[in-house]
Amino acid sequence: MKITEITRNALLDHATDVFAELGYEGASVREITRRAMANQASINYHFGGKEALYREILRLAIAALSDESPLDDDTMGNMSRDEAVRLFIRQQVTPLLKHGQISRYLRILAWETLAPTAAYSKFIASEKLPILDQAEKIVRRFLPETAGRAEIAVATIWLTAQATPFIRHYDTLSKPPMNLKIDKHFIEKLATDLGRMAVAALSVRDTFSTAH
Amino acid sequence: MKITEITRNALLDHATDVFAELGYEGASVREITRRAMANQASINYHFGGKEALYREILRLAIAALSDESPLDDDTMGNMSRDEAVRLFIRQQVTPLLKHGQISRYLRILAWETLAPTAAYSKFIASEKLPILDQAEKIVRRFLPETAGRAEIAVATIWLTAQATPFIRHYDTLSKPPMNLKIDKHFIEKLATDLGRMAVAALSVRDTFSTAH
DNA sequence: TTGAATTTCAAACAGTCGTTTCAACCCTTC
DNA sequence: GAAGGGTTGAAACGACTGTTTGAAATTCAA
Numbered sequence A, B: 001m002k003i004t005e006i007t008r009n010a011l012l013d014h015a016t017d018v019f020a021e022l023g024y025e026g027a028s029v030r031e032i033t034r035r036a037m038a039n040q041a042s043i044n045y046h047f048g049g050k051e052a053l054y055r056e057i058l059r060l061a062i063a064a065l066s067d068e069s070p071l072d073d074d075t076m077g078n079m080s081r082d083e084a085v086r087l088f089i090r091q092q093v094t095p096l097l098k099h100g101q102i103s104r105y106l107r108i109l110a111w112e113t114l115a116p117t118a119a120y121s122k123f124i125a126s127e128k129l130p131i132l133d134q135a136e137k138i139v140r141r142f143l144p145e146t147a148g149r150a151e152i153a154v155a156t157i158w159l160t161a162q163a164t165p166f167i168r169h170y171d172t173l174s175k176p177p178m179n180l181k182i183d184k185h186f187i188e189k190l191a192t193d194l195g196r197m198a199v200a201a202l203s204v205r206d207t208f209s210t211a212h
Numbered sequence C: 001t002t003g004a005a006t007t008t009c010a011a012a013c014a015g016t017c018g019t020t021t022c023a024a025c026c027c028t029t030c
Numbered sequence D: 001g002a003a004g005g006g007t008t009g010a011a012a013c014g015a016c017t018g019t020t021t022g023a024a025a026t027t028c029a030a
Helices: A003-026 A029-035 A042-046 A050-066 A073-077 A081-096 A099-114 A118-126 A131-140 A149-160 A164-168 A170-174 A184-207 B003-026 B029-035 B042-046 B050-066 B073-077 B081-096 B099-114 B118-126 B131-140 B149-160 B164-168 B170-174 B184-207
Strands: none
Touching: A003 A029, A003 A042, A003 A050, A003 A099, A003 B003, A029 A042, A042 A050, A050 A099, A050 A118, A073 A131, A081 A099, A081 A131, A081 A149, A081 A164, A081 A184, A099 B099, A131 A149, A149 A184, A149 B164, A149 B170, A149 B184, A164 A170, A164 B149, A170 B149, A184 B149, A184 B184, B003 B029, B003 B042, B003 B050, B003 B099, B029 B042, B042 B050, B050 B099, B050 B118, B073 B131, B081 B099, B081 B131, B081 B149, B081 B164, B081 B184, B131 B149, B149 B184, B164 B170
16 A cells, blocks of 8 residues: 555544544544644645545545445335334444444534534535435325325434434443443344334324324 | 623523534634624623533523423322323423423533533533433333343333434424424324324333343 | 722733645655 | 655644733712
């Protein structure tokens, strides 16, 4: 590996750390270059500035998180609605497994929900996240035909939020005093339990009409 | 009202805005004093510094959010487990109603979960939030006696997270393109639906044993 | 109204921020 | 091995940060 790529990769790696810890504004060029043992001006040379470096990391984050979407419309249509829910939940939970690899990306995106950067806004303007669309399609199969916009919106948000607390509370689970081992077995059980609970919760919305 | 209290209150009010928008680090003394139409040094004079002002706002936030906890152990023990879940959910959802009054506090606390300040750490060290305890007690009534630590932890986190996405996505719901009116009727229906779904989901954990 | 205390004000301080600069260095290629 | 472009290095720039300062203005009691 060329020496120029070494510093470039070191900058990317440590910048991901710092951005995840402190957010875009909180991360300083000096701290990133200090950890990467690179010069203070190296970011401007290799990437063209702090924001350009952040854009590159955002690109890697989106790529790493979106390369696994086994849920396309066709396969989803051929499943029962219960199976669709379970697969959707499983898809949301599995990132926990390679937490060490993508936890930094998840945390960077968490920062974006609270303090959206200009770089991120431009990003999602071009890229579209089909998660909400998928969730809405699944949810519609449980709600009655007469369901209004509000009901659909609430159920959709609810479904997309079933897995997020565990990603958010990863540290709470894995560190003292809980000390749970987040391994493949744990994820498997979590996906199974959450899937069954979600099916049960959504099924309730079907048996009784909630319209007034 | 004395003129000194006017500036003091203006500082508190606009500082709450800025802290909610930009977080503690992102909020600048100059921006706060500019909005409050006060002098740049007024924060140091009235509160003793930026951090002291933030502590005061944290104190107000905790007070505003904790004055409403109708769920003590006694009343909860006299309820059926289904009623306990529904009341717990309702308690979590109701802050949405006076969103205009406490949304800024909620957002400040959301910042704290991502970037905890020293002021906040000292705060929660003395104050304890019984929400997790309440949730765990409720959850235990649904899980089998043989349930392990992991199962209880997962279910507890799940229950506490049922209402949060709607508080987090308040803007998504109330602003275009959704434009849902978050009024008393909406909250009532949301609490009812979420409560029924949560009961259904938790009940599943009881009917079948999940132990291997 | 006078006089003392409180509050406001503009200016300056030391520190950090991202970026620019240009000489010094490394490494490839001839 | 020397030339040349690619890369690194230390220093400096202007803009921003929270805080301090001391004089000016305002408020309140006598």
